Amino acid sequence: MSPQHKLADADTAAHTVEQPTTRRSGNRTRRGGALTRALGYTALVVVALLYIYPFLIQLAASFKTDADATSNPLSLWPTHFTTAAFSRLAEADYPRWFTNSVVVALLVTAGRVFFDSLAGYALARLRFRGRGALFAAVIAVMAVPGVVLLIPKFLVLNQLGMYDSYSGMIVPLLADAAGVFIMKQFFESIPVSVEEAARIDGASTFRIFWSVVLPMAKPALITLTILSFQGSWNELPHFIVSRQSPELNTLTSGVASLVSGQLGSGNQYPLKLAATLLMTIPVALVFFAFQRHFVRGGTSGATKG
């Protein structure tokens, strides 16, 4: 993290200069404060509306009739309140898509958390030949863009006979380089002394990893769990190229197929928006419960390269 270093220098420099004048600056800022603050809040609220309004429209339109949604797109209150869209979804394949998404996301999350931390631990702590090269490979793999892999992944799944099956949808997602990287960085930040003590007591490497190191890695594990869940829940391209049967649709690929005209006549926006509303809820719940970790994951992803 280069900025920190630079800023830390600037910080110390500023401290030496600044000390005696702090009080004066306090007075100065307070005078123009009220107006600035009012302006600041206005801007914050206007932009927040821009960000929240689409979700409110999504919510409101899910409970409208087709005609109402088309003629009054702006209104946040349905003229005729109806849950028709939801009951139609319940009768269609939607529950099946939901189940598929849950199964895939849970298995992928469990796999990533376990395999990524195993590998991260090995790369951070265990000494073995080829470790440096492996880590270099992990870094290189992180730079491979996902969209470039669409066709390649299909080719391999097809060759292996895994195309159009749950295994083809799940196994390729069971490990990811970014997760390995996050875990490695974290393990390197924990002091070695505890592990050393356990090792002297004769614990096996896996035992040390499982009962000594992992419990200490809780924050990183939570971050990785959330990122994996969110990532696999929202994943679209992989489920386009790894399956074709309608009954293997996840929410993302299923809802995408709704949009591309599987519905027959009319826009049917209430139905589509209800479908997206329901698929947003799980991730939204996780997000609001673990916001701090999202923020950390978001920025750690940035420094991964």
Next chain:
Amino acid sequence: MNEPNPGPAQGPGSGPAPARTAAAAKASGGRGRRERSPRGGIRGREGLAGWLFVSPVIVVLGLFLVVPILMALWVSLSDWNGQGSPFSSGVHFDGAENYEQIVTKPGLAQSDFMTSLRNNAYYVLFVVPLQTALALGLALLVNGRRLKGKGFFRTAYYFPAVTSSVAISVVFLFIFSSSGVVNSLLAKIGVDGPAWFADPRGIIHLALGALGVNTDAPPAALADTTVGGLSLWDWFSGPSVAMTAVIALVVWTTAGTFMLMFLAALQDIPLEVEEAAEIDGTGRWQRFRHVTLPMLKPTLFLVLTLGLIGTWQVFDQIYVMSKGAPAKTTLTPAFLSYQSSFTDNEWGQGSAIAFILFAIIVAMTLLQRFILRDKDEARAKAATRRAAKAARSGSGPTTGAA
């Protein structure tokens, strides 16, 4: 894959590792490291454990990342048509035929590919500056020192970035539908909004039309010169009206993520620095221009280059919202490679497009590494020199990745 790695622990991994553990042991009291020499057996076991621990990841990434790339490389050089295995005897080596088809040989494949490059280039040109500016603006807003409820606003701005791209795309289809939210708002101020996702007109063409250029009969110099299967007039179309809706969606969605990066950087700026500038009597804008912005420079570069890398990969939104329509003006290389393969059974061309896209993105990544690295490098060098003087520990553990 052919990705030069910026530094951390390259080369024969055994180099820095013992030095690091030894240093760590020294730092943590130095106990328990003594038995290094009689530990041959344990060390061997550690090596085995190491490989066992990484093996699941190696298998998954190798089988579904490295092997696929090699296999696609073969397909891009072959005449495989999607029937049977690409390794069966009926499939022939075709040389660079597929690449020539999409890049140099006049025809539909070439003009489609060039159109997709044009569309994506305009998309990048608009999305990257807009999302960066919006992200910076949001960060500055939320960073206001004396504002209450910052957490709420930060959450609101970041939320779209964590939700599914499919869900957001559907919501925006509704918002930008011909009788949708945007057009209803435009109608309120007396503007007749376009039929967004059915409108292939380029916005530069529209602007020229507004200036009095006859867009139905464009200047011959532009219309008659063809580069890569597209006339110059077509190259200079600008993003289509449909594409601008996609651009709006993406800018709106991704700004939140980059806002967090700017926010982290802003919060690292010591209060005293800004206050010192304030006391010196500098105005708000000057303070931003000469104090805040220079300190944000590394983050700004990071956000710009991440944007350049990410925007060449747009796929989900196109797949959900437009599938390349109208008139191929939202076709992007990523979507075209999917479409050529899965819809048109031109697997060789599809793979070739994927590799060209790969090359573009690798170029952007290298650019990023180059821009972000040279300062770190200089600092690292200085630090190593200093460290080498104090203790001759060699390169030592490098600080993470750039």
